[in-house]
Amino acid sequence: MSPDPARRSERSRQAILTATRELLFEVGYPKLTIEAIAARAGVGKQTIYRWWPSKGAVMFDSLLPAPAGAPELALPDTGDVEADLKTVLRAIAEEFETPYLDQMTRALATEVHNDPTLGEEMVKRLLMPHLEATKERLRSAQAAGQLAAGLDLQAAVEMLFAPLFYRWMLRIGPLTPEYADTVATMAVAAMRPH
Amino acid sequence: MSPDPARRSERSRQAILTATRELLFEVGYPKLTIEAIAARAGVGKQTIYRWWPSKGAVMFDSLLPAPAGAPELALPDTGDVEADLKTVLRAIAEEFETPYLDQMTRALATEVHNDPTLGEEMVKRLLMPHLEATKERLRSAQAAGQLAAGLDLQAAVEMLFAPLFYRWMLRIGPLTPEYADTVATMAVAAMRPH
Amino acid sequence: MSPDPARRSERSRQAILTATRELLFEVGYPKLTIEAIAARAGVGKQTIYRWWPSKGAVMFDSLLPAPAGAPELALPDTGDVEADLKTVLRAIAEEFETPYLDQMTRALATEVHNDPTLGEEMVKRLLMPHLEATKERLRSAQAAGQLAAGLDLQAAVEMLFAPLFYRWMLRIGPLTPEYADTVATMAVAAMRPH
Amino acid sequence: MSPDPARRSERSRQAILTATRELLFEVGYPKLTIEAIAARAGVGKQTIYRWWPSKGAVMFDSLLPAPAGAPELALPDTGDVEADLKTVLRAIAEEFETPYLDQMTRALATEVHNDPTLGEEMVKRLLMPHLEATKERLRSAQAAGQLAAGLDLQAAVEMLFAPLFYRWMLRIGPLTPEYADTVATMAVAAMRPH
DNA sequence: AATTAACCGAGACGGTACGTCCTGTCTTGTA
DNA sequence: TACAAGACAGGACGTACCGTCTCGGTTAATT
Missing domain, CATH: 1.10.10.60 (Homeodomain-like)
Incomplete structure (x- = not known):
């Protein structure tokens, strides 16, 4: 068959x-x-x-990379969470500004809307590795006392990536390095103890 | 012609x-x-x-509502920013969970990817009124000393709405009232003085 | 109305x-x-x-010329029917070979097939004058004893014009002056006494 | 391609x-x-x-019949050309008077006007077989001394068929058996020796 | 080594929708 | 009220793709 x-x-x-x-x-x-x-x-x-x-x-x-081929991502860990996150967000912002990647990502996004199956696939293959790697870095920062102990890690990483995605998708404004820094700064402020 | x-x-x-x-x-x-x-x-x-x-x-x-017909939105102002924002975000979360609105919004989003002109149109007609109304509420809170004086208001409102949009579009998780509250709490934490 | x-x-x-x-x-x-x-x-x-x-x-x-404007046609009458008919048929052959008239006549013919009303109109306005003028010349020849007395004049004029029309419409062969002469000669042979 | x-x-x-x-x-x-x-x-x-x-x-x-399927036509040969031709022309007249065949033939003719390629096709497939068969019969009559020796056979067959076609196409008059006979009689008169 | 069953390139098939063109009618504003 | 202009409902045009279906022609793996 x-x-x-x-x-x-x-x-x-x-x-x-x-x-x-x-x-x-x-x-x-x-x-x-x-x-x-x-x-x-x-x-x-x-x-x-x-x-x-x-x-x-x-x-x-x-x-998309083959499912098996998904590399184990790891964020830099200089001891300074905020700096490390800025590095990551700046890199993402730059990617989204690359015409080729912009176009390809929009193609993926278009299909994600209309086919939940593919959406799941993409999240699993492309997004989750990044989210998980970032969570791992946040955990390390928690352990170092830089972030609140009771932090909802899932909500935290979403708060980091979502604004870039939002700006990119709706073309609200440019994804400058400065904007990436602002997002990182605000998000980390939200995660600090107290 | x-x-x-x-x-x-x-x-x-x-x-x-x-x-x-x-x-x-x-x-x-x-x-x-x-x-x-x-x-x-x-x-x-x-x-x-x-x-x-x-x-x-x-x-x-x-x-979309006719350009002219865009109503002047105004957020509730009880004096407690966080509470007011929770109210708003819960409402948005609920909207996204409505099958009819979900479907329509995805249709809009699909087209936004492939036609920047329409994207601009949508942002102007649909999104900007909400963002502006929310900015207004944040300004009022700033005046009341509840939020930092030097706050980047544009980045702030994006940080409020982006996470909901992100979850919804990528179907990462359910848009529960609790999640709306979490987002509001974290975002406000990022905006507070100090 | x-x-x-x-x-x-x-x-x-x-x-x-x-x-x-x-x-x-x-x-x-x-x-x-x-x-x-x-x-x-x-x-x-x-x-x-x-x-x-x-x-x-x-x-x-x-x-087509306006109905009222249809001129009274008259064929040459040199006393020699065959010669006179050759003159006429050669003229017709030449007209059909003119690209412009060929094209226009085909347009008319096309419509004649599909609209009997227009066909009648065309016959009345364009064809009958020629047929009648030719009949008149044949009558004169009859009076001179050159043609059979009991001749079916309608059939006779049709026999003169039909072959040219046939060749033209079906594009069987070229409408040369020689062919016009041949047709006239044969037709007159058919009309002679005995 | x-x-x-x-x-x-x-x-x-x-x-x-x-x-x-x-x-x-x-x-x-x-x-x-x-x-x-x-x-x-x-x-x-x-x-x-x-x-x-x-x-x-x-x-x-x-x-139209398939090109290959064109049957070898042969006219009756009773020894009397005029009678045989009357038989054929009466048959043709009858065909043109049949509503179904009339309609189909007009459809063909319409298209022949506007597309020389199709015209050629039709002549080759439909008309030539009849013309050739008729020529054959005329040749046989020539051999029997009933028709002039120097006869232009092509012009002769056209003179036989053209009047019927002319009347039919222009709707000048009805295609009665009597008219068919008249045409045959006149045409044969034109073909006789002397 | 011969057989066989699958995948393969190619592309014809029944369909659906496209975006354009034109029909004949209707509406609007001008003279 | 005839006119120039052109919007309208309708519908056919010829094209582009869809997803399915044969058709030979390679490959494998099995006899």
Whole structure:
């Protein structure tokens, strides 16, 4: 019934993912079509439909690191939480400002809205590692007494990342390093003891 | 060249917007088609293409209050900022949890990604009034000495709304009243003097 | 109910007929549209619909002489019927070979197929005068004893014109002067006494 | 680039031709639409556009015998040319008077005007066989000394068929058996020796 | 080594929607 | 009230993709 992954052509798989990435960049997600991917990849359409359930799924696989390949992220730990978080937030802000990454991330986000399954997938593969790594750094700061003991860590990391995401998605304003610093400063203020 | 707005049929305009709203709810944004809108509204397709540049623009007009009609919002002011903000955030959380509003807001968000023009429009029509009203309340609290004098008000309001939006969009967790309270508490902590 | 011809704008009428003729030549009958005629003539579409029942009718009026204006045709009469008919048939053959007239006549013919009313109109306005004039010449030849007395004149004139029309319409072969002569010779042979 | 005829669906081809024939009869050629054909045939529009260049071409294939299938026609040969030709012309006159055939032939003729390619096709497939068969009969009569030896056979056959076609197309008069006889008699008179 | 069963490239198929064009009617403002 | 202008409901156009379906032609792995 369902196809045999053992006989899958790695060659075709790579060609499809590469073609998808190229086309995503060239024409954007809304104008991305299965036919174009197949043509560019030199592949039959059926080969795409055989292995992926939707256009969004192909795009996800083409942009996201393989589930297994998710590296163990770790934040810098200089002993100064606020400084370390600033470093991280500045890096994220810079990424969002990169046109290529901006475009790709918006493509992902578009699909996340309309397909909860893919949303879950993305959160798991892409977001959770970052959130968990950040939580780990906050725990270390807690242990050092820099942050409140009873802190809701989940809410705390969301408070760190959410403002950048919010600005980026709604294009409310530019994601400058200064803004990243402001967010870090305010968030840390909210987490301090007392 | 471009059509004369003075001769526009108000009857057709309303029929189109109503049909769009109904279909959005019934089939969802990705399956919304111009043909279906025209058919439901009893309108020629050309009449839609004449007045709107894209499917997204029709949807926007059907969901968003008219620019002129944007009401002057004002937040409650009991004297206790934190309590007032909790009230507001709880209300927003509740809205996002309503299936109908959830669906509509996702439709808007999808389009915002792919059309900066519409994004700007939405921010201006829908978001800014809320942000401005909230800023006003924060100013009043500053005057009362409850918040730091040098506070970056724009960053502050974003820190209030962003976490709810973040959770909602990425479906990271439920938007409970408790979560709304947590966000408000933390954000206010970040804004306090010292 | 129906419009008052007394108030009809002669200016518009002429502009419409001229525009129609120009467009017929430029784009051909199948691509001729009422909108284009109106635009070219600087006229409202309604003005066309008010005075003509169909696209074909406009074309007819634009190409055919006014009913009243049908000139009294008369064939040459040198005393030699065959020679006179050759003169006439050669002239007709030449007309059909003129690209402009070829195109216009085909436009008329197309419409004649699909609208018997227009067909009748065309026959009456364009064809009958020629047929009658030719009949008249044949009668004169009969009187001179050159043609059979009991000749079916209607059948005879049709036998003269039909072959040219046939070749032209079906593009079976070129309408050369030689062919015109052959037709005249054979037809006259068929009409001679005995 | 162009489609592979080997993979063409015979099922669809037949369905399209049948649907076209039915619709031609039901609504007439000017109101025949590709959409209606596709719908009636249970076929995608693209399948029609893939294999035929125009609406006229579909109609032609639906009405005309396949090129290969053109039967070898032969006229009766009783030894009396005039009688044999009367038989043939009466048959043709009768065909043109049949409402169904009249309608179909007019549809063909309409398209012939506007597309020389189709005209050629029709002449080759439909007309030439008849003309050639008739020429053959005339040759046999020539051999028997009934017709002039130096006769221009092409002009002769055209003189036989053209008058019927002329009357039919321009609706000048009814195609009665008597008229068929008159045409045959006159034409034969034109072909006789001397 | 021959067989066989799957994946593969290719692309025809029945469909749906697109965005454009035109039809014939209706409405508005001008002369 | 005829007119120029053009918005309107409707509907066909020809195109682009969708997702499914054959069709040979390679590959494997099994006989």
